[in-house]
Amino acid sequence: MPENNNPLVLVTGGSGFIAVHIILNLLAKKYRVRTTLRTLDRQDEVRAMLRSGGISDVSSLSFIQADLTSDTNWKNATAGADYVIHVASPTPNRIYKDEDEMIRPAVEGVLRVLRAARDAGAKRFVLTSAFGAIGVGHRHHVGPYTEADWSNTDANIHPYQKSKTLAERAAWRFVQQEGKGLELATVNPVGVMGPILGQDYSHSNDIVRQMLEGKLKAVPKIYSDYVDARDVAELHVLAMTRPEAKGERFIASTAENLSTLQVANILRKHLGDDAKNVPKKEVANTIVRAAAIFNPKLRMIATLLGQDLSTSNEKAKRLLGWRPRSAEEAIVATGRSMIKVMKGHMK
Template sequence: MDRILVTGASGFVAKHLIGQLLSAGYAVRGTLRGQAKVPGIWAAVQLLAPERAGKLELVEADLLSDAGWADAMQGVNAVMHVAAAILGVEPKDPDVVVRPAVEGTERVLRFAHGAGIKRVIMTSSIATVGYGHGQVTGSRVYTEADFTNLEAMRYSWSYCIGKTKAERAAWAYARSQGMDLTTIHPGAILGPATDGETSISLGLVTDLLGGITPAMPRIGFAISDVRDVAAMHVAALENPDSIGQRYLCTGPYTTFQDVAEILRQHYPGWPVTAKSVPDWIIRMMVVFNGTIRQIINDVGNQKHFDGSKGERLLGRPYFTPEQAVLASAESAIRVGRIKRPVLAQNPKSEAGSLLA
C-alpha cells in the first residue's frame, strides 16, 4: 500500500483529497501546523471515507520551519503539496503570504528529495497562468502554456506573487534534481464543505446568499469544484503521462451575477445580493480596499481558462458551476456557516449528492 503525504491537511482541498486518497486504497499522512484544526480533519474523513479512517496519520510540520519534515517524509511514496496561506484581504506585508508559498514549496521539495521521493503533485492556481499579459479589456482564453508575468502586472497581488514564484521554484528544483512534478491549477474553489472550517472562496457563495455582500463587482472567474480538484490530484498520481505537465482544473467563465442568479432561483426568500458596482467605483476604491486589490486585475476584462486538458486527465466531465454553487450553499447551511432566514423556503431543487 502506497503512503501519500498531503501538506496542509486542514485545508478545504486537502480534506477532500485525503478522503479520495483513502477511498482509493492509499494510506495518508497529513501535515498541519498545530492541533487546533484536527477535529475538522477527522470530521471530513468520517464523512468522506469512514471505513478507512485508520489509514490516516497526522503530524506537525510548518512551512516556515525545518522541524518535523524529515520524519514526515519517511516511508512516503509521493507528496501532494497542497498547503498555502490564503487571506481574504490583501495584507500590508506581502511576505505574510509569499514566504510560506515560496519557502514552503522549496522546503517540501528539498525534504522530499532528501528522503528519496521523486513524485510530487502540487496545487498551483490560475493565478500563475492568466496575469501580466497586458489584458485590460476584452476576452482572452488562457491555457497551460501561459505563465503569469509578475513584472508586467499593473496591480500587485500577494497570492499571485507567492503562487507564481513558488511554482517557478518548484519546476526549477524538480528539473535540477530529476523529480517528477505535476501542477494542478484551479480557479475559485467551491463545492461541498465537510465541516465548519470552510474555505475563503466559499464565502463568495454564503455572502451572496445571505445578502452580506452589499453589491457585486462586474467580474467573473473560473469555478472549480473541490471534488474535481481533489480527483485531478489522484488522477495525476495514477497516470505517469502527467509527469512534467501543468493542468488547469477550470470550468466555464462565471460572473458574480451568474452565481447570484443560481442562488436566487434555488433559495427563494433568501436575501440574495442583487446590486452591482460600476467598474469606475471599483477602480477608485482599489487604493483603500484590500479585498478589491485582489480582484482589480479582472475588472473590465474576461479571463477564460481552457480546462479541457485537465478534464481529459480526470476522465469525466467537471461538475458544473451550478452544481458547485448549490453544493456550497447546501453544505454551508448544514455545517452552520450561514443560518436560514425565518421566512425562507427550502431549496427548489437539490444540488445533487455531496459526495458524488
C-alpha cells in the first residue's frame, strides 16, 4: 500500500486523454492520485488505459464522482489534496446550439474547483488551458506566440477557444482577488498527439484517425504546432512542483510548425500499408470555408486557415528544464496507437 505521507494530487476529468497521461506520470512518481469522473461507471476504463500506459499497480489511485456543472462532491474531492490539476473541460467534438453551452460550464467549472481547492488548503492549482487561449483571433499576427499573448475573444473564434480563454482569465482573476494564497500555474498545449491508450483521445488525434480511415481525401492548409501527451503530462507536474512555476503560464509545444500535409507525410513515412488511405494533397481554403457553412465540425478549422499559429517553448525550457519529444515522434506514436484502436486491439 502507498505511504500515507505521499502528496495527494486531485486530477479532474480522469477519463480524458491528457488526464490519463498526467495520472500515469504522477503514479510513476509515487504520488497518491484522486481523480474525478462524471460517472463512476468509467473506473474500469481508466484502469485499463493506465495498464495500456504501463502502470499495473493502481493502489495509489482513487475515484470520486463530480461534475463541473454541480457543486456536489467538490468539497470531498479536494479534501486533503496537496495539489489540484484541473484538466476537465467541455470538448470541442460536440456540436452546441449556443456558445454558452460550452463557455458557461468551462468558466463556472474552473471557479467551482478553484473555490474547493482554496477552501481545502491546496498549495497549488495547475489549470490545463490551451493554445486556444493564446493565439486565435489575431488575423495579422506574425509568430511565434508566447505566454504574453491572449486570444481575442471579440473576433470570430470558435466557442471552444473562447471558453478556454475566458476560463483561464477567470482563474487568474479569482486567484488574484479571492485565492487567499492559493498558487496558480497554467499549461497551454498546442495540438496534442502521442500514445492513445483507449477510446478517449484528443480532438487533434481525431484528424489522424480520419486520415488513416480514408475519410479525408485532401487536408486543409493549416500550419500548427504539436506536442506529445507524455510531455504535456510532464510539464503539468513541473508546473505543479517547481517554485519558478508559481503564477506563470507555459505553452506546451515542440515549437515545430507543420502543415497538415506534413503530418500526413509523416504518417505515410512510418506506417507503411496502414497509411495507404492517408491523403496526399491539400484542399483549397475557399472550399473548406464554404463547407464549414453547412458542417459545424469544420467551423473551428475554417477560422484557422491562413493564420500564423507558430509558438515558442523557450519559457518552459528555460524556467523548468522541460525537454519535449519531437513532433514527428509524437505524430508517429498517435498513428501507431490509433491503428491498434481501429483494429480493436485495445479494449
